[in-house]
Amino acid sequence: xxxxxxxxxxxxxxxxxxxxxxxxxxxxxxxxxxxxxxxxxxxxxxxxxxxxxxxxxxxxxxxxxxxxxxxxxxxxxxxxxxxxxxxxxxxxxxxxxxxxxxxxxxxxxxxxxxxxxxxxxxxxxxxxxxxxxxxxxxxxxxxxxxxxxxxxxxxxxxxxxxxxxxxxxxxxxxxxxxxxxxxxxxxxxxxxxxxxxxxxxxxxxxxxxxxxxxxxxxxxxxxxxxxxxxxxxxxxxxxxxxxxxxxxxxxxxxxxxxxxxxxxxxxxxxxxxxxxxxxxxxxxxxxxxxxxx
Numbered sequence: 001x002x003x004x005x006x007x008x009x010x011x012x013x014x015x016x017x018x019x020x021x022x023x024x025x026x027x028x029x030x031x032x033x034x035x036x037x038x039x040x041x042x043x044x045x046x047x048x049x050x051x052x053x054x055x056x057x058x059x060x061x062x063x064x065x066x067x068x069x070x071x072x073x074x075x076x077x078x079x080x081x082x083x084x085x086x087x088x089x090x091x092x093x094x095x096x097x098x099x100x101x102x103x104x105x106x107x108x109x110x111x112x113x114x115x116x117x118x119x120x121x122x123x124x125x126x127x128x129x130x131x132x133x134x135x136x137x138x139x140x141x142x143x144x145x146x147x148x149x150x151x152x153x154x155x156x157x158x159x160x161x162x163x164x165x166x167x168x169x170x171x172x173x174x175x176x177x178x179x180x181x182x183x184x185x186x187x188x189x190x191x192x193x194x195x196x197x198x199x200x201x202x203x204x205x206x207x208x209x210x211x212x213x214x215x216x217x218x219x220x221x222x223x224x225x226x227x228x229x230x231x232x233x234x235x236x237x238x239x240x241x242x243x244x245x246x247x248x249x250x251x252x253x254x255x256x257x258x259x260x261x262x263x264x265x266x267x268x269x270x271x272x273x274x275x276x277x278x279x280x281x282x283x284x285x286x287x288x289x290x291x292x293x
Contacts (some may be wrong), residue, residue, distance in 0.1 A: 007046035014235075016045025016220075017034055021261040023272075034178045040104075045202060045221050048233050055222060055237035055289035061197035062210030062239065062282045063190050063225065068203050068260035070275035073108065074178050075208040076215040081135050082161070083113045083150035083173040084267065085210055092213045092244050093141060102142045102247035105183055105280075108136040112160060112176035118261040119176040119273040126162035126171050133159055136247075139165030147173040165269025172268045177278030183253025190252050190281045197225040198237060198287055206238075216288075236290035245285075252281040 002019035018041040020033045029035055036192070064072065077093075085091040093101060112130035114120050121130045126148050134142050146154065147162035148175055163174035199222060206217030214252075219237040223230045259276030 003042045004037065005042035005046045007043070007050050012050065012102070014046050014049035015273040016042045016047075016203055018042045018045075019261065021118050021272075022116050022117060023120055025277075036136040037068045044068040048221055049235055054236040055198070055219075055234035056224070057287055057289035059284050059286055061194050062285045062287065063197065063199045064203070064258070064277070065199070065201045065283065066258040066278055066279045067254050068262070068275060069178055069200065069271040069279070070205075070260070070277035071203050071262065072215065072217055072239070072246065073180055073243075073277060074175065074264070074273070074275040075148070075217075076153040076213050076241075077108070077247060078110070078175050078178050079208065079210045079266070080103070080137075080213050080243060081141075081144050082175070083144050083146040083154060086144050086155040087150035090211050091128065092211070094244075097141050097143070099141055100139045101244065102136050103250045104139040105185075105250055105253045106136055106139055106247060107134065107181040107182055108159070109134055109180070110175050110178045112293055113137065114177050114274075117177045117259070117274050119178075119271070121163075121176065124160045124162045124171070125164045126158065128158050128160045128162065130160045130176065133161070145173045145175060147171055163268060163271050165271055172266070174266060174268060175264060175273050176270060177259065177274035177276070179259055179274070180253065180278065180280065181256065182257040182278045183219065185254050187279045188257060190254065190279065191225055191230065192228045194225045194228055198234075199223045199225050199230050200239070208243075214241070215243065216240050234289070236286040240286040240288050246282055249283045249285065250280055251283045254279040
């Protein structure tokens with residue numbers, strides 16, 4: 001149930017939103033997320049944005065919060081690990097199985113078997129049993145997400161990743177519940193040695209070139225990090241870079257994994273998927289801001 005709240009003062013109007021979900025019935029709103037809590041979170045974000053100042057720009061350390069922060073991995077890296085592009089050599093990660101493509105801190109998983117998760121299935125849309133796929137293990141590319149057709153092209157067995165929106169589409173390799181696994185770092189330690197950086201609490205939408213992994217993502221809720229402390233809220237920040245770079249620049253991964261829900265669009269239509277990660281730190285990334293505009 002998506003909720004959008006609006007807040008207004010004499011200078012501007014801002015909005016915040018929240019949209020949790022699961023593959024279950026109305027008990028979700030009694031056992032997992034109360035409707036009033038969803039509304040309060042949407043209102044909280046809108047009120048924060050009312051007092052936010054323009055975001056800075058430049059290269060800096062960035063700490064990305066758990067949950068929907070995983071949308072960056074989903075878009076900038078996950079799509080590049082689908083056989084849809086890999087089989088045709090149209091992925092930055094094609095032909096790199098067994099090679100290091102990420103920091104040793106990174107283990108990334110696509111798991112379609114998590115009970116009641118937004119992107120889970122019993123079988124994929126080609127009749128193959130769903131399973132847990134360890135895409136990246138300690139920074140090493142371990143496997144791809146593979147459908148039947150592209151599996152034949154790659155001479156590999158399908159991985160249970162053939163998905164589609166409906167019978168109107170041909171299935172192809174798609175993500176299910178994709179997330180970065182918990183690490184051993186503590187969230188509070190990530191901030192201590194950051195002199196100036198950005199803390200991204202809530203990510204927004206963006207655009208990605210799946211062939212290169214180059215991305216541009218808006219940040220919905222962000223704060224400055226100054227001398228190791230979270231300070232002023234800022235608005236108008238964007239994260240700019242490539243999936244291959246951001247994977248290598250992750251230098252801390254905390255233990256507070258959380259997943260969030262979204263809809264993923266591709267050539268086989270729009271399907272429900274989970275994204276997720278623990279809070280993590282990227283040592284350097286380009287931030288586009290509005291402070292100097």
